[in-house]
Amino acid sequence: MEILCKVKTCTGHYIVRDGKFGVFAGCSEFPKCKSSMKIPELVENFIKEKGIKIYCWGKICWKCSKTTPVISYFLNYELEELDSYLGMLGPIGLGDLESVDRLLEQVIPSIKECYSYTTKSTYIANTCEHCGSLQGRNYVVDDPHEIITDLWHNHDMEKYLYGVLSVEEVGDLSHDLRRIYS
Ligand SMILES: [Zn+2]
Ligand SMILES: [Zn+2]
Known part of the structure; x- marks a missing residue:
């Protein structure tokens, strides 16, 4: 189960990362793609699908x-x-x-x-x-x-x-x- 990147041209998906400002979800294609979302938004997207x-x-x-x-x-x-x-x-x-x-x-x-x-x-x-x-x-x-x-x-x-x-x-x-x- 993967939440696909919001960027239409990107084939990545979001993975949970630990950053300077805490835990967030970042695109697997980083650094090529810098799309990210907060954890509550990631969970919301998961619920939308499942x-x-x-x-x-x-x-x-x-x-x-x-x-x-x-x-x-x-x-x-x-x-x-x-x-x-x-x-x-x-x-x-x-x-x-x-x-x-x-x-x-x-x-x-x-x-x-x-x-x-x-x-x-x-x-x-x-x-x-x-x-x-x-x-x-x-x-x-x-x-x-x-x-x-x-x-x-x-x-x-x-x-x-x-x-x-x-x-x-x-x-x-x-x-x-x-x-x-x-
Ligand atoms: Zn991406
Ligand atoms: Zn009872």
Whole structure:
């Protein structure tokens, strides 16, 4: 997977480089081509081409002990195929991309808006489909012990694939991407 250079006459693609002013994406044809983009823009272009993959698996609820689906995206996992550096900037999942979270909330009944008395704000999280108990804001990202081996070591996530959201469906992500990747 490569993001092709914006310069029409150039056959290069963007690679992540570490420069004087931090990490950026520069054309592989440098110094012949000096085209570059910031990391959030590179990620946005990646999503334009590939969409955002949504994963789902069964988790035993800590409260009622029944199996309930938990759903998230793992953007940093996807970005690994672009560059391993981007894969390390994570985990990025449910709770990080607002418009994606809103979409998931609309179509998946167990994903709900919750209110935190600690931070006095709302957030989107997985809840148990049987007893409704919260599975934690970052539960699916920080603590998916049963799939972390498949995710990071076996690269065997296809069996958890639930669907792919296109950039048309999720809309403008640039605000969230700038916050995460700048
Ligand atoms: Zn170029
Ligand atoms: Zn439960």
